Amino acid sequence: MTYDESDIALSLEEVAALSRAALSRLGLAPAHVEAVTATVVAGERDGCASHGIYRLLVCADTLKSGKVARDAEPVVDDRAGGVVRVDARGGYAQLSFQRGLPLLVEKARRNGIAALAINDCVHFAALWPEIEAVTAEGLVALAFTPSHAWVAPAGGTRPLLGTNPVAFGWPRPGEHPFVFDFATSAVARGEIELHRRAGEPIPAGWGIDAEGRPTTDAAAALDGAMLTFGGHKGSALSVMVELIAGPLIGDLTSAESLALDAGAKASPIGGELVIAIDPAGFLGGEAAQHIARAEKLFDAIVGQGARLPSQRRFEARKRSLSEGVRVPRKLYDDVRALVD
Ligand SMILES: NC(=O)C1=CN([C@@H]2O[C@H](COP(=O)(O)OP(=O)(O)OC[C@H]3O[C@@H](n4cnc5c(N)ncnc54)[C@H](OP(=O)(O)O)[C@@H]3O)[C@@H](O)[C@H]2O)C=CC1
Numbered sequence: 133m134t135y136d137e138s139d140i141a142l143s144l145e146e147v148a149a150l151s152r153a154a155l156s157r158l159g160l161a162p163a164h165v166e167a168v169t170a171t172v173v174a175g176e177r178d179g180c181a182s183h184g185i186y187r188l189l190v191c192a193d194t195l196k197s198g199k200v201a202r203d204a205e206p207v208v209d210d211r212a213g214g215v216v217r218v219d220a221r222g223g224y225a226q227l228s229f230q231r232g233l234p235l236l237v238e239k240a241r242r243n244g245i246a247a248l249a250i251n252d253c254v255h256f257a258a259l260w261p262e263i264e265a266v267t268a269e270g271l272v273a274l275a276f277t278p279s280h281a282w283v284a285p286a287g288g289t290r291p292l293l294g295t296n297p298v299a300f301g302w303p304r305p306g307e308h309p310f311v312f313d314f315a316t317s318a319v320a321r322g323e324i325e326l327h328r329r330a331g332e333p334i335p336a337g338w339g340i341d342a343e344g345r346p347t348t349d350a351a352a353a354l355d356g357a358m359l360t361f362g363g364h365k366g367s368a369l370s371v372m373v374e375l376i377a378g379p380l381i382g383d384l385t386s387a388e389s390l391a392l393d394a395g396a397k398a399s400p401i402g403g404e405l406v407i408a409i410d411p412a413g414f415l416g417g418e419a420a421q422h423i424a425r426a427e428k429l430f431d432a433i434v435g436q437g438a439r440l441p442s443q444r445r446f447e448a449r450k451r452s453l454s455e456g457v458r459v460p461r462k463l464y465d466d467v468r469a470l471v472d
């Protein structure tokens with residue numbers, strides 16, 4: 133997105149205060165306010181505009197629609213072996229993840245691998261904050277969640293799949309982890325929504341209109357169907373997310389989530405699957421030496437001028453921590469209007 137001189141400069145503390153004020157005003161319980169604010173601030177801090185302050189407007193619509201339980205208390209279920217389930221009881225996913233994380237980490241260390249299923253949650257967040265929480269424990273991480281049926285399967289023209297992100301993290305001693313986190317659609321829906329707000333066209337390949345014709349009009353793509361990235365490959369990955377973070381954990385597909393939404397235009401409802409792997413489970417005392425070998429791969433990527441995923445994000449983080457962030461004036465005004 134392009135920003136101009138009318139952008140508002142904010143410190144990260146001001147972003148957090150704005151988020152807390154808006155969410156509290158909307159009636160969200162304090163524990164959820166803190167958990168949601170942490171991801172909104174992280175998104176803005178890391179230059180992920182589609183999942184930063186903008187999400188407060190989406191939260192407002194979702195909270196006003198009554199589709200999220202404002203004071204849900206997550207219930208952690210210590211299943212046998214390497215499985216943890218957290219029943220979010222209709223609340224936002226962030227607090228459930230926080231509540232389930234300690235047991236996920238403990239089980240991954242004990243068994244070598246463990247999985248956390250969050251059920252019956254409202255999910256609007258980027259997955260990398262959760263991935264980073266797992267890699268911070270020295271564990272390899274994977275995360276998946278379906279969304280609403282907005283995306284046509286490759287070869288089709290009607291929305292069926294979610295934007296279904298896939299995220300992966302690898303701990304790196306003394307460095308930021310290796311993390312990628314992307315929608316299996318060509319781009320996150322939030323990015324198209326931001327283009328619509330800014331009155332900007334979208335690149336070809338992001339979406340088709342309601343008649344199935346390619347479009348660069350953001351509104352037409354939002355009303356028609358988004359496209360998967362990489363054609364049939366993104367489409368298959370998207371179906372995998374539907375399956376492993378839907379029926380496998382007893383939760384909704386994106387089509388079921390959208391049906392439950394019934395036109396409210398609230399955030400998706402359903403499940404999330406997070407997998408944590410302890411390298412020591414495979415390697416015991418030799419784990420560190422093999423983790424160190426992975427560094428050669430990262431060096432070789434960077435060595436030929438390519439960049440690692442999340443590098444842009446970590447650079448944005450460094451900048452934001454010292455200089456704060458800049459937010460488009462209209463977005464700032466719209467979010468302030470939730471508070472004033
Ligand atoms: N909760 C939900 O239901 C959903 C959430 N989302 C979230 O939306 C966010 C944005 O998704 P999306 O629009 O697909 O993300 P992007 O296409 O912006 O980025 C995807 C990933 O690719 C990396 N990347 C981008 N360009 C390069 C490059 N040139 N070389 C190497 N790596 C690169 C990014 O790193 P970097 O960040 O450093 O650029 C990032 O890790 C995600 O965080 C996702 O979790 C999406 C869909 C649904």
Ligand SMILES: O=C([O-])C1=[NH+]CCC1
Pocket residue numbers: 182255256257279280295315319320321322323399400
């Ligand atoms: O941008 C996106 O695609 C979404 N973010 C949260 C739900 C879907």
